[in-house]
Amino acid sequence: MQIALWANKYDLSINKGIERGTHLNMARKMEPNVICDHSEAIWEAFRSNEDNDTIAYVPNNAGYELFCDLCLADMLFTKGLTSHVTFHTKSIPSYVSDVTKNDIIWTIQTLKNRGDPHLRCLGQRWDDYMANSSWEIQEDPFWHYPLDYTYMQEYAPELHDKLATANLIIFKGDLAYRKLFGDINWDTNIPVDKGLRGFLPAKLCVLRTIKYGVVCGISEEVAAKCSKADNNWKESGNYGLIQYCDTIYVEKPQEELAFPPDFEAEEIEGLEGFEAQQKTEESPETPEVEGAGDLGQIEEPAKVEVTEEEVK
Numbered sequence: 517m518q519i520a521l522w523a524n525k526y527d528l529s530i531n532k533g534i535e536r537g538t539h540l541n542m543a544r545k546m547e548p549n550v551i552c553d554h555s556e557a558i559w560e561a562f563r564s565n566e567d568n569d570t571i572a573y574v575p576n577n578a579g580y581e582l583f584c585d586l587c588l589a590d591m592l593f594t595k596g597l598t599s600h601v602t603f604h605t606k607s608i609p610s611y612v613s614d615v616t617k618n619d620i621i622w623t624i625q626t627l628k629n630r631g632d633p634h635l636r637c638l639g640q641r642w643d644d645y646m647a648n649s650s651w652e653i654q655e656d657p658f659w660h661y662p663l664d665y666t667y668m669q670e671y672a673p674e675l676h677d678k679l680a681t682a683n684l685i686i687f688k689g690d691l692a693y694r695k696l697f698g699d700i701n702w703d704t705n706i707p708v709d710k711g712l713r714g715f716l717p718a719k720l721c722v723l724r725t726i727k728y729g730v731v732c733g734i735s736e737e738v739a740a741k742c743s744k745a746d747n748n749w750k751e752s753g754n755y756g757l758i759q760y761c762d763t764i765y766v767e768k769p770q771e772e773l774a775f776p777p778d779f780e781a782e783e784i785e786g787l788e789g790f791e792a793q794q795k796t797e798e799s800p801e802t803p804e805v806e807g808a809g810d811l812g813q814i815e816e817p818a819k820v821e822v823t824e825e826e827v828k
């Protein structure tokens with residue numbers, strides 16, 4: 517999970533420089549910077565499931581982050597912790613590197629044709645999982661609507677119902693975090709279930725490096741330690757969260773929010789014309805890039821002294 521978490525550093529905005537083979541080392545180095553770690557509860561959710569072991573995976577950036585997400589899904593699948601994975605993708609990217617269905621297909625096909633036998637083997641295995649429907653990809657335009665996820669049930673009920681069939685939903689990345697927690701400037705110590713404001717189609721977890729000010733589930737003490745270690749801790753991408761929720765917070769404060777979206781369902785449906793237009797445009801073939809797969813230069817992060825008890 518930590519490997520998939522720290523792969524979230526590699527969005528196009530902070531990936532600079534080229535350095536080979538450093539992701540595992542980086543994930544090890546960054547371990548103390550996971551300032552909220554609900555991994556045990558997540559593993560327990562995998563272990564305790566009785567009749568439903570489907571996982572819904574909501575990936576974030578294409579490229580190296582997606583590769584790590586596929587590796588995590590592969591590990592859960594091959595270890596028997598799930599027998600089915602649905603990858604939920606945006607129909608069109610909100611941010612240039614957001615994963616689409618084509619990115620997953622392209623990644624798998626590219627791996628299948630690599631010279632490296634390990635990568636080829638992964639590509640072949642994932643292609644087989646797709647072919648026998650153990651893995652599937654489901655696109656939905658809701659993911660790129662300007663709506664936080666509390667609006668899913670109303671504006672994308674089928675997507676909500678599909679997520680509700682999962683034992684666990686894995687959300688990746690900063691943007692998903694903002695949409696989960698409504699882009700609200702919460703006090704960091706607001707409990708995760710409260711921040712979700714009733715959005716809980718199934719048990720969920722989020723793997724996110726913090727790149728923006730929305731943070732929940734962190735005690736005041738831990739937040740103070742982070743600020744002391746790094747003034748820029750909410751934007752640097754050097755602090756990580758592995759958070760879990762399986763309890764519905766009943767009170768719905770949605771009406772009290774200052775900025776409810778100011779448009780009707782028909783206007784959202786109007787987006788369909790735009791999507792149709794996008795689909796008719798041929799996407800250019802992706803060129804073979806020198807050094808593709810290399811990782812970004814890793815800056816030494818400021819370490820935060822947080823005790824094991826504090827991150828749980």
Ligand SMILES: O=P(O)(O)OC[C@@]1(O)O[C@H](CO)[C@@H](O)[C@@H]1O
Pocket residue numbers: 524527529576577611688689690691692694727728
């Ligand atoms: O979502 P990701 O890839 O982890 O984060 C990339 C990012 O640019 O996208 C978000 C929305 O613009 C920002 O909060 C964030 O900095």
